[in-house]
Amino acid sequence: MSALLASELLKVRTTRGWYVYLLVIVLFGGLAAAAEIGSAEDARRSTLEFQVGLVEAASIAGLLGLILGITIVTTEFRHGTITPTFLAAPVRERVLAAKAGAASLVALLFFVLALVVIAGVAVVWLAVVGADLQAGSGELWERVGQTLLGAVLWALMGIAVGSLVHAQVAALVGTLIWIFIGEPLLGALLGLLDLDGLVSYLPFQALDAADGAGADSLLAYGPGLAVAAAWVVAIGAAGLVRTSRRDIS
């Protein structure tokens, strides 16, 4: 198993896209933190609530983890490398498990990188303006843990979607359309039918709640995490069946 995981991680590192992911995280994390701090009032900058909110910018790791998760499955079908992959590991469930492990580790790395960049910007800026750091707060670190777990769930959702929809463009574009257009439209439709309560159970609404950022329209953290995990497991199970049964020809 560790051999397959090492192989999957090597696959990720040996294509150019890898550096694009890292660059996006550094840029987005740095800019988001700077924008938040720059636009906040002096008094607010020292509050725990504000600094916990800064951690939210690290959830970029989740979105990129989702894209990476979809990509590391579908790129194998796109370029036909799924053939040598399955020749080396003919039990396909093990390949998907290794990919899930690799995506989780990469999402963790993305998150740590984002957090380091955000913390770097925050520590320097807050010191310059003389604001107090709340780095010792348990609540802050709880949010860090929640956002990290959320990022890993998003990446696992990517593996699940990719193993169900093998066509790369369809999987990537379809997922992004679903997140930004499909779910909002469906949410509005459910609203018209007086089924507002169901909206927060949609997969990416639940994944949003699992980031820990919270919002009135979302489920609370615990239920949100559970519903998001249930979606990942359900779509992942369908993907497992689809990938196992598929003829590689």
Place this chain on the structure above:
Amino acid sequence: MIEVEGLSKRFGKTQAVRDLSFRVDPGTITGFLGPNGAGKSTTLRAILGLVHQDEGSARVLGVPYRQLDRPLHRVGAVLEASEVHPGRTGRNHLRVLAAAASLPRSRVEDVLALVELSTAAKRRVKGYSLGMRQRLGLASALLGDPEVLVLDEPANGLDPAGIRWLRDFLRTLASEGRTILVSSHVLAEVAQTVDRVVIIHRGTLIRQATVPEVLASVQGATRVRSPEAGRLRELLAAQGGAVTAVGDGTLAADLPPERVGEVAAANGIVLHELTVERATLEEVFLELTGGETTQ
């Protein structure tokens, strides 16, 4: 070594393989022949656990491929030269596979040297020629130093020098005692290399035999040269043989040489030459598959 029994596979409306059975014995090179679309690739992919057959079984080294422990150490396969990520270097492509099979990095350098790709190994695969990609495929098949090799059309897209290189390479691999199953739709590529042939057409087995057996099974024409070719031609035709004049005083008769000699002797005709033309594997192949090749 490789046993295919009653294998059938349908893709939608197309019956790609129908009740196919054959075996590949240890230590032999077997040519897996048939025109394009005969079902060769589907069969090879079923043997390797990539395609799920509808019926029948395919075993490698006694078990279905999926049940092989450490498969790359036992079986090497080259299916399509294009199954490489274009943005990855040749060396990294092999490193990824070596990692999955728990093989040391030194094996990557070994096989790169073996297929003469060491100098190109740090380049991205998208810059490789088709011949280089075929050799990269061979390198990946040899990573685990397997005892069985399965090659699907390895000569596709190679220039004559590349085909010659491949032929010598396969012979070397076979001399090391490996079992090789190599498919082709171009017979000349494998005719000088293989011990046995499995010929399929439209998904069914046409013939499975050694090369001499297959050659012997198809009667070549009897070639006869005589100063009285015109008279002999009429006499042979009267025996029911198809006779054609193939040159100055030379006939090709669709009769055994014994019969031709008897007819000539009985009629006092002088013969200057009487030989049996051996059918080439190419002719056998065309005859058995109804001439439907791309050649």
